[in-house]
Every structure is written in structure tokens, then in C-alpha cells.
Amino acid sequence: MNPSKIISYLIVLWWLFDCLLISQPKLYIVDGKHIDFGDVPNFIPTKRTLVIKNIGTDTLILSEVGASCGCTATLLSNDHLAPKDSALLHITFDAKRFIGQVEKMVSMVTNDDSNRSVEIRFTANVIKILEINPEYFYVRAAKNSSVTQSLKIKNVGTEKIKISSVVSSLDLVKPTLSKDVIQPEEEITLTVTFIPKSLGTINGNIDLKTNHPNAQLLSIRFFGVTIEQ
Secondary structure, eight states: OHHHHHHHHHEEEEEEHHHHHHOOOOOOOOOEEEEEEEEEESSSOOOEEEEEOOSSSOOOEEEEEEESSSEEEESSSSSHHHHHHHEEEEEEETTOOOOOOOOOOOEEEEGGGGGGGGEEEEEEEEEEOEEEEESSSSEEETOOOOEEEEEEEEEEESEEEEEEEEEEETTTEEEEEEEEEEETTTTHHHHHHHHSSSSEEEEEEEEESSTTTTTTTEEEEEEEEOOOO
């Protein structure tokens, strides 16, 4: 073979090899792989959002995103990141079954050679504040009738809690409280009256605002079904 052709082939091979070395995805988690959620209430899910970036030169692929515990849910906004692109990883931690210091893990697999298997650990200090029984409202009612249902809210913390407002997201659902101040170890009643105007299903929230720094908003779900009389 002509020596000049051999040299040309070697140059092309070197260029291809160099490109393979340079074009690599690179994972970067803005807040790092160890996250502190701080103090979290025991009665509502706590949510955090992490920013994941590709600081490499090739497409970053994220897969097998999951959690080590059923108490933790994950949602990824994008699993293929072009160079300089980013995605949001939403983490939701339900602390109802825990008290005190907790550590949990979220994992994923990537095509970044230096981060093939990624573990993101988060810690939280779960504070007992309120217990809700049952955890949500579910009501069946006949059209144009009126149905009332109640649940209990107990202060299981050490501080008095003042409820400043209680608001329904649905006009058809009218909430009332037995009292607006809950002493430690005291229990109050939240009652809703459902007056359906049409057949079908509805869902919404009953939102209670409080003066507790770790429980400023208590959102209780409401589900209703309207049937024929």
C-alpha cells in the first residue's frame, strides 16, 4: 500500500479514537449526592427537587430510577440529556411511619463511565405534630341530597397549634372545625358537608393553615361520588 495512504488511514483512525475519548457524557448533581431534608412533619409528604446536568460532550442517559423504600417516590422530567442540558428529579418522602432521624436512598443507572451506578442519599428528622384519622374523606351521596362526614385531628406534638383558616377547593364541600386551637394531646373534629348537584365523581382538598413552623399547611384530600336517588 502506498505509504501516504497508510499515513492517511492512521490519521483517520487517530481522529476517530480521539473523538471517542473526548465525546463522553458527564453527570453532575447540583446539590450533590447527600441531601438533608431537615425537620419534616409526620403527616404530609415532603417534596424536594434536584437538578441533574450533563456537563459532558455526549448524550447522558438516565435509567432505572427508583427508591429503596415504598415511602419514597421519584419522578424524572427527562431521561436523555444533551450536552449542557438538565433535568429535574422530584423526590417525595412520606414520613407517616417514621419518627426521628431517617436516611433513605434514591438510585439510578447512567451511561457516564465514572457514574454508572448512582446513589443519592437523603436524611430527614421526622417530627410528630399531627395525626389524622382517617387520612382523607370519601363520601357517597345522592344527587341534591346532603351528606356529612367527619375525621379527627390530634395534636401529638408538644406545642399548642392555632388553625387560622380552613378552606375547601370545591364549592360543593363545606368544612367546619369543632375548635381552632389544639392543645398537646388534644383532638378536634373536622366535618365536611357534601351537597352534590350532578352525577359523577369529584375530588379536591380541604386546606388548613396553622401557626406551627413545620405544619403551616395541612391539606386533606376529599373524594366524592354522586349517585341517583
